[in-house]
Amino acid sequence: MRNIQNSNSGQSNKKDTQSVLLYMSSLGIVMLGVAYAGVPLYRIFCQQMGLGGVYVQEINEKKVATMKPVEDRVIKVRFEADASSRLQWNFRPLQAEVNVKPGETALAFFTARNSTDKPVVGISTYNIIPYEAGPYFNKIQCFCFEDQLLNPKEQVDLPVFFYIDPEMADDPSLENVDEILLSYIFYPSKQGFQVPAPNFLQPKNATVT
Structure with missing residues (x-):
């Protein structure tokens, strides 16, 4: 569980400065478009900036290091965020969309704020639309399926580092897909709560309660 302490005004100013540097660094990683450079650089700057998130252990780093972007295919990835009515958090993406080629790494940010006067622990899941694209959407690091503890009125930025498998370009069922949500x-x-699985991993007749 990730525990973040409250900041005083001086620490807040320092955090604002760090945020500017963070986004400049992240922009550099996104613009690299070279997977072998993106993964280690991302790990370094996340450690230095104290960002949370979970590394996806199943990620094939050799594939990430050697995959080539599909130059004639650009996918618009749009972002949406929501919080359960039982969770008084303000949760939203910090960018509406990014354009990425299959075989490129990309970085996006979400922000979450605890609107209550008490510490609250939240946990997230995600969905991919169209769900047929789900198996090709790979997250190198994200914040889903991991407890996030926010102190009263605390706000944090949450990164998602991902790539679209270049093999998507060879899937005839997705040849006309140029946008992914x-x-x-x-x-x-809470104890006993089962986080819903992503939509593309669920049986087609499954319902989320």
Whole structure:
């Protein structure tokens, strides 16, 4: 569980300065468009900036290091965010969309704020639309399926580092897909709560309660 302490005004100013540097660094990583450079650089700057998130252990780093962008295919990735009515958080993406080629790494940010006067733990899941694109959408690091503790009135930025598998360009069922929606939803994290699986991993007749 990630525990973040409250900041005083001096620390807040320092955090604002760090945020500017953070986004400048992240922009540099996105513009690299070279997977082998993106992964280690991302790990370094996340450690230095104290960003949370979970590394996806199943990620094939050799594939990420050697994959080539599909130059004649650009996918618009749109972002949406929501919080359960049982969770009094303000949760939203910091960018509406990014354009990425299959085989490129990209970085996006979401922000979450605890609107209550008490510490609250949330946990998130995500969905991909169209769900047929889900198996090709790979997250190198994200914040889903991991408890996030926010102190009263605290706000944090949450990164998602991802790539679209270049093999998507060879899937005839997706040849006309030029837009993917990545959406997250946060729930209160309580004992016994089962986080819904992403839509593309669920049986087609499954319902989320």
